[in-house]
Amino acid sequence: MTRKMTGAKMIVQALIDQGVDTVFGYPGGAVLPIYDEVFQQNSIKHILVRHEQGAVHAAEGYARSTGKPGVVLVTSGPGATNAVTGLTDALLDSIPLVVLTGQVPTFMIGSDAFQEADTVGITRPCTKHNWLVKETDKLGGVLHEAFHVATSGRPGPVLIDIPKDVQFATGTYEPKKPSVSHYQPPLKGDMESITELVAAMETAKRPVFYTGGGVVNSGPAASQLLRELVEATGFPITSTLMGLGCYPASGEKWLGMLGMHGLYEANMAMHDCDLMINIGARFDDRITGVVDMFSPKSTKAHIDIDPSSINKIIRVDIPIVGDVGHVLEDMLKVWKSRGRKTNSEAVAKWWKQIDEWRSIDCLKFEQNGKVIKPQHALARLEALTKKYDRYITTEVGQHQMWAAQYLGFEDPNRWMTSGGLGTMGYGFPASIGVQMAHPDALVINVAGEASWLMNMQEMGTAMQYNLPVKQFILNNERLGMVRQWQELLHGERYSQSWSESLPDFVKLAEAFGAKGILCSDPDDLDDAIMEMLTYDGPVIFDCLVEKHENCFPMIPSGKAHNDMMLAGVDTQGVIDAKGSVLV
């Protein structure tokens, strides 16, 4: 059934037909007709953010915690340009978003009209795909296609730029129907390659699963299959920052996160393994370190839905293009049908080696004295929130890495962090998006004081919608991660890495009508955290921590996985000139 309606109404109708319940947005001249339609309906809740970047990160938080696409509505010009950081963030972390931008009327495009920007031009490299819709009749079809593209294959952000006259004009609405798009990325992996991988698993002496965000993106079934495969084979498993929670942190086979600030045992296992099974990860440079020295003795298999991820950075021996869930299902089937074989004797020996690495206890720290160690703050947060229905977002910096190290995730979609782009200012709005999707859950943003200030205006949003998000700020009064690199690479010359003139966070919270808690004494920490948890409303928790703590383990730039810096080492002269050009 097709119907006549205005473009603005079509937009709202298409969102409803796509099952959208929440839109994060900010109005302006070029989207007023759409806002008029938003006003006249009750199916979709619109969340008024305080900055368009906040809208996109909130939508990311919503998407990462639900698996559904996040939806954003912003105006032309500055509204669209403010969305660019969020779009890039979502592109690098493969987060499905549908972003709608207003545009000046078609007859004014190209005239440098008020609030005109070449939005499709600006966002072409930071979206999976984008459209400028110049005819109202095409709007419905494009909207449905946009949802299809954002969510199929490797997910990502898409943008639809809609001139104001197209919103006003009446056209025919094309309802949602099974996709006719030529864009249909295959889900099933090649059976021959899957069999080859299974055969390699049967004989491997030192196997390791290296998993990533692709497992989360594939959906909860993929995580279940992964768990089954790990338990059945008894192989150790590590994950990237993006994949935390796909395998439970309490699981026996869990090695912890790998990479630049990954655990000693995880990185050593990656370096020394003879079979690496990459499931939905992308050999990012935070993971590989120097590629020439990356896991030199292993046969490498790579399961990825995006063919361009394969052989991009690391040459692999067994490439499998397909959806993680589908491939895992086939892997299990083939492995079972061939008699559930592993080289259990060798694998047991491998575990002995791993246990030796584990015994180094690379995350150990000592909380002594009157200053809170950031690691201690997180260990206490973990202990006191473990029992909650908990979602964690983070900002970017040392606190983010410590959160990844000291918090444990039992399920996917519970951990939302900016991995690929490393966007300071991500965590707070993301926590708002998560809380919108999970109103009764405990949502905590583990933040650094500097990152948090980047989108602190969203306190207004949290207050307006009664979103009891907890802002757990590890306040070291430093751009801690920058400071750490300056200590390691730049002769301890701490150029501009001080957080000067910080606000009084308690007063700041109170100014917004929220609760502020200051904690500086380790003895008060548990009570203060409990106060935060039991308060029904947004809280800013200003946790004053050790200012010059470094985040370890660390694979310094230009080094291999087996060349990690552990806590307590001398930090001077570790990175050579070649390493220091790397980021």
Add this chain to the structure above:
Amino acid sequence: MSALKIKKGSTSHSAYNLRPNFSDVIERHTLAVLVENEPGVLARVIGLFSGRGYNIDSLTVAEVDHTGHRSRITIVTSGTPQVIEQIKAQLGRIVPVHEVHDLTVEGPSVERELAMFKVSGTGDKRVEALRLADIFRANVVDSTLESFVFEITGAPDKIDAFADLMRPLGLTDVARTGVAALPRGD
């Protein structure tokens, strides 16, 4: 080196050859990219090359199927085998891209380019230019008492060779279309 002695370079059945033998040798490949003829599609392709630092040696584009809304982009690019594989995979990721063909590896193909050369001069040089144009089967599409415009079609190296010969004879302007290419036979 593979500890499990898995055969390297075996062929995969997927659409992309994912198991190339990587080397550092720079290769030149001609790619045919069939795209939806929609606004911005060329910008997407060019943006991919500039954004990821790939080379474009030649690029041509035109609609080839009006009712089907298809355009054909022919790109000549160069890079190591790994980079060429990446380029193809990245092109394949662009939503309005329907097909990516590597004509250099998919079997024999023919490549043609059209060029126009303006050669100015009088006397012996003018006569020599005309004589060489005849040998190269170039057509005269414009002439004055002091100049010719030649039109020549052929493989790019033939056009290069013609340009080299015309240079000392008074070559003043060149316009080249870039390469169009098709696989031979069926």
